[in-house]
Amino acid sequence: MDALIYTVMSGAERIQRAQAVHANNLANLETAGFRANLEQASAAQVKGYGYDARHLAQERSDVISAKAGSQRETGRELDLAVQGDGLFAVAQDGPDGREAYTRAGTFTLDAEGRLMLGRHAVMGEGGPIVLPPHDRLEILSDGTVSILSGGATEMQPVDKLKLVKPDFATLTKNEAGLLVPRSGNAPVSDPSVKVAAGKLESSNVSAVEEMVATMNLARDFELQMRLYKATDGMADTGNRLMRE
Template identity: 60%
Template sequence: MDALIYTAMSGAERAMRGQQVHANNLANLDTNGFRANLELAQAASLPGYGYDDRHMSQIQANAVTDRQGALHQTGRELDIAISGNGYFAVQGPSGEAYTRAGAVTLDADGSMTVNGMQLLGEGGPITLPPHRKMEIGQDGTVSVLGAGADAQMQVIDKLKLVRAEASELTKNEAGLVVARNGQDLAADPTVQVKAGHLEGSNVSAVEEMVATMSLNRTFEVQMKLFKAADDMTSTGNKLITG
């Protein structure tokens, strides 16, 4: 009977952790550029002698969806969104990382940042000189119009834009997208940028709610299995001691 108890309890734990994943997705429904997490579960044998017939359910919440969120026009020259697949490169807390968030701000020294992290170009972090106007081209080229009266648009750098399959990506402890193999992704010239726009979250509220309700039912079933295993164990003990 204890084999059934292991199955029921690990299944219940998987359901609870899955609910946490979907709750986090719903919490970021209005977060620009957020990529929804996926819950992946797999069977794992219980280590130790005599436990070959007992298996646990292990959940992994480190997969992301690559579905594009809705693009919203803002008209702000520092707002950028990626059209199609791809990511912006930023300097994260533990190295290079990737994001779809495009609400760029300028620090006092002219550094381009996203959510407090420096935006990376092909030459490293991008810092703009004093200027009257800036433009971000479809290919990610960053140009500025200098402060002088006779100044002309000058290319400063080009955003580092990358692309990878969703299966090759995961999220780090800061919630940023990184490559599963731990390596930096190479720049991809085919990634397109749309200036004056922001991308919304790719979370579907309907899908998340349906998944949550399904996990609630799964949890209830696992608890019934646990109760059934406990009842069978109690009955077996009575027969033995009877």
């Protein structure tokens, strides 16, 4: 069988995977802090006798777009947005206490005073942040969490958000959509990362770019199917010549 068929089918498979990546990006268009995935593929030779004239598309790990999303004012004291580069640290699911990272800053307080992002505990520099009863809460630009409680007249710092600034090329996404290091090693806090309270960062997905990419992939898939039919026709012709 001519090795061209492997090239065609690997190309079609890559396109289907790319369509899934762009569909997921579009589905998270309104998800605060979402980072778009970018699919990658490379060419690999199909080994065989004689000259290696055929290649196939080989999928590579997706990379994550580091482009910043737009920010909007909310006025809510537990809504935070990273200014410039940087990420919040939260606890992953499970008992091992490993960290994950995100740009999403829609934080809440649970009944036990834990600062949460959905079901994930927000990490401070000493572990999950747990606040005592208070009358007022303030989070400063460096991530310091201060409260006013009892008869106090001044805000008292109780913890500090863990803010990190890893290279996005070293990150991937886990099953929850949070960013985790490929190496498994947690990055250290970076004091240069700043946040702003009362703001939220939107997804960095561009609906126009994703739709254009999806249409281009549809045309590419149609081309792959034409090549598949041509390959099938060449195989039939070869078989007929051998019979004759």
